[in-house]
Amino acid sequence: MEKFANKRPTDNWKQTRRVVLQRDGFQCVSCSTKVTSIEADIHHLLPRSMGGSDEPSNLVTLCDGCHAAHHPNLAGGLARRVIERWAMRLARWLDKEARDLETTMNFGPILRLFGASYFRDGQLPIVLAALTGKSILVVSPTGSGKSLCFQLPAMLRKGMTIVVSPLKTLMADQVSGLLRKKIPATFVNSGLSHDEKEIRYSMIEEHAVKFLYLAPERFFVRRQEERAALTQSKPEYMVVDEAHCVDQWGRDFRPEYGRLREVRQSLGSPPILAFTATAGLAMQKRILASSGIEGATVFVRGVDRPNIALIRWRCAASSRHLEIATLLRMPFIAGRKAMIFVPTARIGQELQSNLRNSGLEVPFYHSKLGTEWERQELLKRFQGESRPVVDHIICTNAFGMGLDVPDVRLVIHWQQPSSVEDYLQEFGRAGRDGRQAAAIIFTEGNRAGRDVGLLRFMAEKTSGTSELDEVTARSMLQQRYSQIEDLSVLLNAKGCLRTGLVEYFEGPKVPVRHGLGRMILNWVFSSDSKARRFRYCCDACARQGCQSKALSDHVMSLFTRF
Known part of the structure; x- marks a missing residue:
């Protein structure tokens, strides 16, 4: 002694x-x-x-x-x-991928820090890939635990992680969630004062922040000091949240999304962890190429939402508001959440007026609604965080990117959106609690009707007002035409809609064999709970043709049956 x-x-x-x-x-x-x-x-x-x-x-x-x-x-x-x-030790010994994990790493304590006992289905392979230094692209619906897939690896590494996020509300929401877990996180955006930004950058310089949330434009601000502070941070990871914005906005009205390859190089080329709720095979390739990570590993999960009944309903535009009014009055919708997506503010306002004439007062959310505070207040009312609570809402696709409300029972599309990716993300807001939900989309029954014409006109208008050169603008317009056509073909096909969706995002099924080490980790740390699969799949698979009776009767029988 x-x-x-x-x-x-x-x-x-x-x-x-x-x-x-x-x-x-x-x-x-x-x-x-x-x-x-x-x-x-x-x-x-x-x-x-x-x-x-x-x-x-x-x-x-x-x-x-x-x-x-x-x-x-x-x-x-x-x-x-x-x-x-012992599971971690055995995995490092048996599995080549796990061999690169540090000997002190243990998933148990860090899972409990985030309030979880186990990984959800599909999270463990993503975390392992990130921890072994790979760049990845994850396609997974909102509410499926994407945030944990980058927050957990970041906590197990020593340095800071930069998260590129498109909206201020998303930044504030995620930072608040991390702070509630006592994890040091912050954001920097145009809503902060100069002094507040200086304080936050000094915290970054002192290595006092684990997560820093930024919009992509922040890397290209005029202030040299601010750009230098970000460049010198040398993050462990560069996370791209809502990565479909790279493809949708990268050459459009937020061109900084198309310069993430350049941003990554300025930060020291850290691994990119990109996450999106929706990206088909073609879009996946474009995101990877634009970000400079063509060799990244792609994970696609949760495209098949078996608890959501997919219903295509042929209906003229003049009758759609009557069908929607009938649906919103149905007993099973009373006190439950319903979302109605419209393509333009004009159509939304007309629908709101028609529903009001029918005795239904439904608020309408769109990008030009009042002030930012008013839009956020309506969002909180729909989430049940503010009073009076809103159960039904009309919205454009500007509403709730990244929104996660578990008890949405019904999602209605006035017409087809502009892409399969948009369609999946929007109807995927239904049934996140695993219970039966319905997604109804009105169609014209052909691929050259007024609905498709409106989408093509909107694409042409956006392309014509952009500041892109003629060749790039024409290329972008053709890409949007192709996306509109892809969804139109899918909706007018006679086969199973669900099967078509899965193949669009995942391609042909390829069997994957995992090593013994991965199996051990999965057994100890994962809980593979599959979503309940209801008997009803889509209108094409229904035992009785849904066109033979009223839409409301069909939906009522769907919910009472289960």
Whole structure:
């Protein structure tokens, strides 16, 4: 004990732990089993709750079994931690991918920090890929746990992570969530004062921030000092949230999304972790190419939403407001959430007026609605966070990018959106609690009607007002024509709509075999709970033709059946 005579107790737990292990000769004082620094548990002789201190004199080394014996009420939790540690060690030994993980990494404690006991289905492979330094693109619906897939790897790495996010509201929401978990995070955007920005950049310089949320335009501001602060941050990861904006806006009215390759290089070329709720095979390739990560690993999950009934309904535009009014009056919709997507503000205002004449007061959300505060207040009312609560809402696609309201039972599309990606993201707002929901889209029954004509006109108008050169503008317009046509073909096909959607995003199924190490990690850390698959798939798969009776009768039977 002489070698410890001159050492004073320290508040540094790692140092204290090292002192105790050396003193006890790296063996359990109860059964004399040899232990490593990773396996050993340091036990308080007098518990903290009874006034015990963290001084080495109150601590002894125990193996997992003896530690559990001292804490019978905690035996289950302690046993699980033993299993977690051994699972990580075995995986590193057996699995080539897991071999690159640091020896101190353990998914159990970090999952519990985020309030989870297990990974959801499909999250573990994404986290492993990120931790091994790969750039990735994840296509997964909102509410499926995309945030954890980059927040968890970032917490296990030492440096800061920059998150590129398109909207101020998304930044504020995610930063608030991290701060509630006591995780240091912040954002910088145009809504902050000069002094507030300086404070936040000084925190970044002092390595006091784990997550920094920014819009892509922030990397190209005029202030040299601000650009220098970001360049010198050298983040561990560069996360691109809502990555479909790279494709949709990268050559349009937010061209900075098309310059993320340049941004990445200025930051020291960290791995890019890109996430989006929707991107078909063609869009996936464009996102990867634009970001400069053509060799990235792509993960597609959650395209098939088996609890959502997909219904295509042929209906003239003049009758659609009557069908919507009937649906909103149905008993199962009372007190439950419904969303009606419209293509333009004019159509939304007309629908709102027609519903009002029918005795239904439904608010309409669009990008030009009042002030930003008014738009946020309406969003909070729909989420149930502000009063009076709104259950039904008319909206354009400007509403709620990244919105996650679990109990939306009905999503209605006035007409087809401009792409399959938009359609999936919008009807995917339904049924996020796993319960039966319905997605209804009105169609004209052909691929050259007024609905498609309106979309093509809107695409031409956007292309004509952009500041792009003629060749680029023409290329962008042809791409949008192609996206409109892809969805039109899908909606007018006679086969299963669900099958067509899955193939559009995932391509042909390719069997994947995982190693034993991955299987062990999956067994210990994942909970593969599949969404309930209801008997009703889509209108093409329905046993009885839905066109033979009123839409309201059909939807009523759908919900009462399950």
